[in-house]
Amino acid sequence: MQLKKCCDDNFTAHLRRVYISSEFTDAPSYFVKRFNLFLSGKTAGESKSDMQTENEEEEDASVEEYVALTNYTGSGSDQLSFSSGDTLLVHSKPSSEWWWAELKGDIGYVPASYLRQDAAAAAAEEEEEEDEDPWQDEEYFGSYGKLRLHLEMLSDKSRTEAYRQVILSNSASLRNKVVIDLGCGTGIISLFCAQLAQPSEVFAVEASSMAEYTRQLVKQNGCEAVVTVLQGRAEEIELPERVDVLVSEWMGNCLLFEFMVESVLVARDRWLKEGGVMWPSSATLTLVPCQANSYYAEKMAFWEQPYGLDFTPLQPLAQQEFFTKPKFSHLIEPDDCLTTPCDVLCLDMYTLQVKDLEEIKGQFHFCLEKSGVFHGFTAWFTVHFESLETGGATVELNTGPNSEPTHWKQTLFMLDRPVSVFAGDSISGNILLRRNSVWRRHMTVTLHWSINSSTEETDTTQVGTKSFPMWR
Numbered sequence: 001m002q003l004k005k006c007c008d009d010n011f012t013a014h015l016r017r018v019y020i021s022s023e024f025t026d027a028p029s030y031f032v033k034r035f036n037l038f039l040s041g042k043t044a045g046e047s048k049s050d051m052q053t054e055n056e057e058e059e060d061a062s063v064e065e066y067v068a069l070t071n072y073t074g075s076g077s078d079q080l081s082f083s084s085g086d087t088l089l090v091h092s093k094p095s096s097e098w099w100w101a102e103l104k105g106d107i108g109y110v111p112a113s114y115l116r117q118d119a120a121a122a123a124a125e126e127e128e129e130e131d132e133d134p135w136q137d138e139e140y141f142g143s144y145g146k147l148r149l150h151l152e153m154l155s156d157k158s159r160t161e162a163y164r165q166v167i168l169s170n171s172a173s174l175r176n177k178v179v180i181d182l183g184c185g186t187g188i189i190s191l192f193c194a195q196l197a198q199p200s201e202v203f204a205v206e207a208s209s210m211a212e213y214t215r216q217l218v219k220q221n222g223c224e225a226v227v228t229v230l231q232g233r234a235e236e237i238e239l240p241e242r243v244d245v246l247v248s249e250w251m252g253n254c255l256l257f258e259f260m261v262e263s264v265l266v267a268r269d270r271w272l273k274e275g276g277v278m279w280p281s282s283a284t285l286t287l288v289p290c291q292a293n294s295y296y297a298e299k300m301a302f303w304e305q306p307y308g309l310d311f312t313p314l315q316p317l318a319q320q321e322f323f324t325k326p327k328f329s330h331l332i333e334p335d336d337c338l339t340t341p342c343d344v345l346c347l348d349m350y351t352l353q354v355k356d357l358e359e360i361k362g363q364f365h366f367c368l369e370k371s372g373v374f375h376g377f378t379a380w381f382t383v384h385f386e387s388l389e390t391g392g393a394t395v396e397l398n399t400g401p402n403s404e405p406t407h408w409k410q411t412l413f414m415l416d417r418p419v420s421v422f423a424g425d426s427i428s429g430n431i432l433l434r435r436n437s438v439w440r441r442h443m444t445v446t447l448h449w450s451i452n453s454s455t456e457e458t459d460t461t462q463v464g465t466k467s468f469p470m471w472r
Helices: 002-021 029-039 044-062 119-128 137-143 147-154 157-169 188-196 210-220 261-271 293-299 312-323 354-358
Strands: 064-068 087-092 098-103 106-111 115-117 178-182 201-206 227-231 243-248 272-279 282-290 327-330 342-348 359-367 372-385 395-398 410-421 426-435 443-454 459-470
Touching: 087 106, 147 157, 157 188, 157 395, 178 188, 178 261, 188 201, 188 210, 188 227, 201 210, 210 227, 243 261, 261 272, 261 354, 282 359, 282 426, 293 312, 293 372, 293 410, 312 410, 342 426, 354 359, 354 426, 410 443, 410 459
Parallel strands: 178 201, 178 243, 201 227, 243 272
Antiparallel strands: 064 087, 064 115, 087 098, 098 106, 282 342, 282 372, 327 410, 342 359, 359 426, 372 395, 372 410, 426 443, 443 459
């Protein structure tokens, strides 16, 4: 027994030297705690009791209560499903998008964007972060103070030429009119007005620091007698008079993302004369069920057998990482459309109100024209500019797959799992664009759909719902 005790003491002393002199202190905290308890000479029972107490204390300190903003259906065994109003206990936040949470004893991953803190915690957080701007103006306008976005927009010939054509085709009616160009950027539309028509005044309004350079560009192009550059938000600027025409390029991904449209509506109500003209005059969001074979192969099928190895356990992680958010800047081939697209939202820029932006819903019904794999939905928008000329044609800017590509391209919403469909099947449902109640430039797009397959032998229906957060 003495020999055993001597050996144990020598072994423990050796472990202490290893622990002190090596990188062992970088080991996971759980293992380090176990090791320290061993070195302290405590019994297994005492060690277990201490560890349980520490774990409970840590868990109590780290667990946070959150409330579900909307319903969510988990797409795998590792995800929780919950309903709007449910209270979830968030144990850890391994990423900004997916958290590890508990609901009624069940534990799994949940999408962070679907949750908000409970009222007491939210109030405390608001107090701590009261200076945070829900519009994220510093970041938003800061990005427009640099040339990268302006280069992208000016290089988009479809977009820029559409606005040029609007001015040119209405040049006679714009004579002696007062125009406001809201969110003018480098002032390209204002310069088109000054050079192609003869308005009495153009107010070029830009909130970002680019306004300083826009003034230089106006002077450089000899338009300072007509164009006045004003730096500030639409909600804050003051004009000396009301305007006859309000023109703006306000559209974002999936039409509404970033919600510059609110500033346009505020400017309309503040400064547009009765009977004045809005450009664009109307806007539509278009949707189509589609195939996305190459994107699915790139992000999901890749894990089936890379280099001859089975990596399929990573597919649930791939689904969470690549398919939970919409894919911006997607270019859909016309052949990937499973049927004829349809307009799901139509906005009248004369009657649309700011309060309407909180939640906009549209319906769809598609009869599939060909068989294929239903990977998801693709969306794009079209805007129309009414003519001021008698009998004049409406100018259209279409960002869809059958038009010249634009910098917006299209937006792809992937299903969690592809579905084989056949000609004659129908897909019906609705799309909901819900604005974030806190971060005002963000929104969530929720798609509800049912696939009705009817043949001589079977008549089945598959139903699905998926929400996609759109964040800056």
